[in-house]
Amino acid sequence: MYKNAAVGEDILCFTAKARLQVLPTKYNLALWYPAHHHPHCIMHSGHQLESVAHVVNGCTMYKGLYIARHDRLVDLISSNVKEVSLENVTMYKHSRIMPEWFNSSFDVFCNIPNTPDVVFLNRDRREVLLLVIGCVFDLYMEMAFNDKILKYQPILEILRDLGYQCKLIVFTFGSLGHVHNRVFSGLRLAGLSSRKSKQLAKFCSISAVRERVRREDGRTDNGSACTTQLYVYNCFYC
Numbered sequence: 001m002y003k004n005a006a007v008g009e010d011i012l013c014f015t016a017k018a019r020l021q022v023l024p025t026k027y028n029l030a031l032w033y034p035a036h037h038h039p040h041c042i043m044h045s046g047h048q049l050e051s052v053a054h055v056v057n058g059c060t061m062y063k064g065l066y067i068a069r070h071d072r073l074v075d076l077i078s079s080n081v082k083e084v085s086l087e088n089v090t091m092y093k094h095s096r097i098m099p100e101w102f103n104s105s106f107d108v109f110c111n112i113p114n115t116p117d118v119v120f121l122n123r124d125r126r127e128v129l130l131l132v133i134g135c136v137f138d139l140y141m142e143m144a145f146n147d148k149i150l151k152y153q154p155i156l157e158i159l160r161d162l163g164y165q166c167k168l169i170v171f172t173f174g175s176l177g178h179v180h181n182r183v184f185s186g187l188r189l190a191g192l193s194s195r196k197s198k199q200l201a202k203f204c205s206i207s208a209v210r211e212r213v214r215r216e217d218g219r220t221d222n223g224s225a226c227t228t229q230l231y232v233y234n235c236f237y238c
Ligand SMILES: [Zn+2]
Pocket: 041, 042, 043, 044, 048, 054, 058, 059, 060, 061
C-alpha cells in the first residue's frame, strides 16, 4: 500500500490512521472526549459501536458499497482467470451450483453451502475450479480464509463423488489494503503467470469501493466531511 504510486496522499493518511486505530471515529472520540461524545454509529437507531472495523466493513448503511467492492474483485479475478482458461471451460458467476451442470437429476447440492463466487467447469476433462472471494476487516483475514475453506468442503466431496477433479481457491482481502498471504499462490494455482499474479494482487489491494457517497439531498459530498463516515468515503473509497 505505502509503495503503491496509484494511492494518493489522502488515502495513505486515512489508511495509516485506520491501521493505527486513531481515526476520529465516534468510538475513539468517546474515549478521548467522553463528556462530549457517545461511541455509537450515528447512522443507526441501534447502539452499534462506531469502531474503525464498523466504518470500513460492518455498517449496514454502507453494505451496498462493501458488496460493490466484493463484486468488483470477483469480476477482476474471474476475467483474468477466464483469459487463461481453455476454450471449452464454462464460467458461472454469482450463481448457486446447479445439479444439471453435472447431469445430475437429483439436487445433491441442497442443504450445504453451494454459492461459491465463481465456478469454472470443464465437462470434457471433468474438472471444476471454485473461486471464493472474501473482503473482511484486515485483522480477521486468516480467520475468514479458514472459514471459507471449511465452508466449501462438503461441496468438494460431492463433486468428487460425481467423478470430478476439484480445486477450491479462496482469495481474502482486507478493508485497509492488506492482501492475504495465499492470494498470490491462489492466482498461480488458477493458471495466471507469476508476473500477472503479483500485479493483480497489488491492484486488488487498492481497488477499494469507488462509488462516491451522496448526501441525503443527492449532492455529491465535496470533501468537507462532517462525520467520520463521509470522511472515510471521500478519502478512502473514491
Ligand atoms: Zn453504522
